[in-house]
Amino acid sequence: MSKSNVTRRQTLATLGKGAALAGVATLGMPAIVRAQSGPIKLGFLSGLTGLETILGETQLNCFKLAVSQINAASGIAGRQIEFIVEDDQTTTKGAIDKARKLINQDQVDATIGLIASLTHVAARSVTTPAKKLLMYTTYYEGDVCERYFFSTGQIPNQQIDPSVEWLTANEGKSTYIIGSDYVWPRKSADAIKAAMEAKGGKVLDAEFFPFGTSDFGPALDRVKSANPDFVWCMCAGNDLITFLKQFNSFGLGKQLFSQGLDDVFSQAEPELTNGAISDQSYFMGIESEENAKFKAAYRDMFGPKPINAIGEATYNAVYLYKAAVEKAGSTETEAVIDALGQVEFDAPQGKVSFASNNVARSNSILARANNGDWDVIKDFGQVDPVVPGCSL
Known part of the structure; x- marks a missing residue:
């Protein structure tokens, strides 16, 4: 992917028509959001070059798929999503510099993505003091308890x-x-x-x-x-x-x-x-109607490429953000954060929602690799996240 392709502003015109909108539990589209003009701006920040290239492309594709579907179904309360893609190169400096750009120059409403934990730590050094929403979509070590940080990956x-x-x-x-x-x-x-x-x-x-x-x-x-x-x-x-x-x-x-x-x-x-x-939390072999639709939509948009839990968690994050904005009736960060704890999404892995520690309730599936696929050994079901001493 060229540098111009990963840094330019992208809209629905560059994405094409998405698949049908998946179900989101919310209270509808308040007039206050519909009345606001202009697009809702999201930043996508992750490792598209460097160590995490093997994972970054799939993560970005799942982000694009969610945006495409939402925009094709009238956007968030009638407003289209515009997004800016930035490559942190899987470096601390890259994550800090690009997070600053997204917040100060691009003035995004929220930032979604990141893979390596060193990059979420770096990005949080920018987003948390600025009181801007960061949604991290990769399984990680846990132990973060911050109002402006949400995780859709496992801990x-x-x-x-x-x-x-x-x-x-x-x-x-x-x-x-x-x-x-x-x-x-x-x-x-x-x-x-x-x-x-x-x-x-x-x-x-x-x-x-x-x-x-x-x-x-x-x-x-x-x-x-x-x-x-x-x-x-x-x-x-x-x-x-x-x-x-x-x-x-x-x-x-x-x-x-x-x-x-x-x-x-x-x-x-x-x-x-x-x-x-x-x-x-997600394997492609999950048998559900939502996962079948998700895989078909992904295949239609990107071809027969694999999807992983990081990608699915990114897709979920975009939809949870949509639900929160519509419930809050605003893209104002404090209102969206308050609403994120009150919404859920029928994700490919099953219903997902945030606990009081800002971590998603998600699946835990133990599986063994078998010629490219994964055979489930034990499905522990949806597990509530535990961050000791954290209740936000």
């Missing part, structure tokens, strides 16, 4: 805790963690350790590597010597592909778990991912 008690419950009962009581060296793997490792110990298990060791690591061989030698019952990987983006190649070539004979694996990875690298286990 540890929705993703890590259920996984550990099954893994310790079925794979064994010990694990070895390999991850990228930033906030998501490091803080998640603390959650894994606590969950393992609660089930009588143990984390034998945890190692973290800089982005762009090309040789995991020495670490895999240490894994072999430690002899864990299963290996837990939290390498990010393209580094996960590098790790999978080397993990498979070592022939350790150990079960691999990674909550970073999804349909995008499995369809891109079916041989590398075969047999690996992951926990996500």
Whole structure:
């Protein structure tokens, strides 16, 4: 994707007609919103180049799909959505600079997206002091309690805790963690350790590597010597592909778990991912009317490409924002934030809504990769998010 394509303002004219609008629970379209003139401006900010390129394209596509559908169905209370796309390049500086641009120059009503936790931390250093809404759409380490920050991705008690419950009962009581060296793997490792110990298990060791690591061989030698019952990987983006190649070539004979694996990875690298286990809020194999419509609309717009939980959570965020604006009768940030806790959306994964900690109630589905697809091992259902001490 060229630089001009990821930074220019885009409207419905660039998107074409979307599929039929999915159901949103709200109170209708108050006259105050209809009376406001001009488009509603949304910022999309994420890693479209750099480490997270493999995930950023799908995330952007799902954002575009939601906007296209909403605009084709008269927009938000009769107002079209206009959006600006910015690439944070999966860097702290990029996230800060682009968040500032979206707020100060473009004057967006809300910002949606982001993948790597280092970028949500960086973007929040801009959006929270400015009292502007940021909707983060990737599973992450949790522990954020801020009025202006909402998450539609899973947090540890929705993703890590259920996984550990099954893994310790079925794979064994010990694990070895390999991850990228930033906030998501490091803080998640603390959650894994606590969950393992609660089930009588143990984390034998945890190692973290800089982005762009090309040789995991020495670490895999240490894994072999430690002899864990299963290996837990939290390498990010393209580094996960590098790790999978080397993990498979070592022939350790150990079960691999990674909550970073999804349909995008499995369809891109079916041989590398075969047999690996992951926990996500969404897999393409979910059987529901809403998911069937979602996949068909995505295919019509972008072709036969895979969709993952990050993308689906982005799609959900746009619709939840729409519902909140219509309930609030305003795009004013404080009013929208108050309304976000009162709306829900019939998402492809099922009904989603925000708890009092601003995290979405979402699915927890444990599945095993099988030739590009995912076979469900256990569906834990919708899990309420827990952020200790947080009630907003």
